[in-house]
Amino acid sequence: MRRSTALGTGLAAGVAVLALVATPAVAQGPWSRTSTTATCNGTGTAAGRTPGPADGYGLGRGYGMGRGYGMGNGYGMGSGMGLGYRTPAAQGTLTDAQKRTLAAMAEEEKMAHDLYAALSARYPDVVQFARIQRSETMHANAVRTLLIRYGIPDPTAGVAAGRFTDTRLQGLYDNLLASATTADKALAAGVTLEKTDIADLTTALQGLDAPDVTQLLTTLRSASQQHLSAFGG
Numbered sequence: 001m002r003r004s005t006a007l008g009t010g011l012a013a014g015v016a017v018l019a020l021v022a023t024p025a026v027a028q029g030p031w032s033r034t035s036t037t038a039t040c041n042g043t044g045t046a047a048g049r050t051p052g053p054a055d056g057y058g059l060g061r062g063y064g065m066g067r068g069y070g071m072g073n074g075y076g077m078g079s080g081m082g083l084g085y086r087t088p089a090a091q092g093t094l095t096d097a098q099k100r101t102l103a104a105m106a107e108e109e110k111m112a113h114d115l116y117a118a119l120s121a122r123y124p125d126v127v128q129f130a131r132i133q134r135s136e137t138m139h140a141n142a143v144r145t146l147l148i149r150y151g152i153p154d155p156t157a158g159v160a161a162g163r164f165t166d167t168r169l170q171g172l173y174d175n176l177l178a179s180a181t182t183a184d185k186a187l188a189a190g191v192t193l194e195k196t197d198i199a200d201l202t203t204a205l206q207g208l209d210a211p212d213v214t215q216l217l218t219t220l221r222s223a224s225q226q227h228l229s230a231f232g233g
Helices: 002-009 012-020 096-122 127-149 167-179 184-206 211-230
Strands: 030-037 061-062
Touching: 096 127, 096 167, 096 184, 096 211, 127 184, 127 211, 167 184, 184 211
Parallel strands: none
Antiparallel strands: none
């Protein structure tokens, strides 16, 4: 079934940021002041191709002990996103249109969070939703950090769950939530949302002359690709 496939292929990857929240420690990652390692019972392989359990990212650069998320070049102790959202990339310049796009990305990350929270409540046995929901919270906060840096009003501030100022996002949220009448259709809704997010991030990256924004949007696109895999897309 789709759910078992998604758990085996991409579940942990979509929620790497969650592993950083539990126990702060010294981090060297470009997106964090504090970070941590998470427990992993998987052994992995030297090449990092064998995943460990969904609960952790091990030592090295992989799932389990290998090459991926953990201590190394990933999310964890090393290069990656963690707590604090301290971006090392230099601030650049944004056009008015690019500022509007960045604000829209904050709202899109909130929309993903709100949808997955609603689907998690509806289908608690589909663990992707609860875990990726927490990842989306981290992503939205990272975008909000750049809104503050560039003096852009936050369209998500004080807005209730499931409500959006962007009519396109409101319609997408409403339609995806209504379509999720079974667990499999809920996973399909996740696939649709992540594909939309990847396309929007790709468009937003075009013509950017702001290293910090480019860095974050590229990271978010990579995370969305991992979420897509977790949902079976």
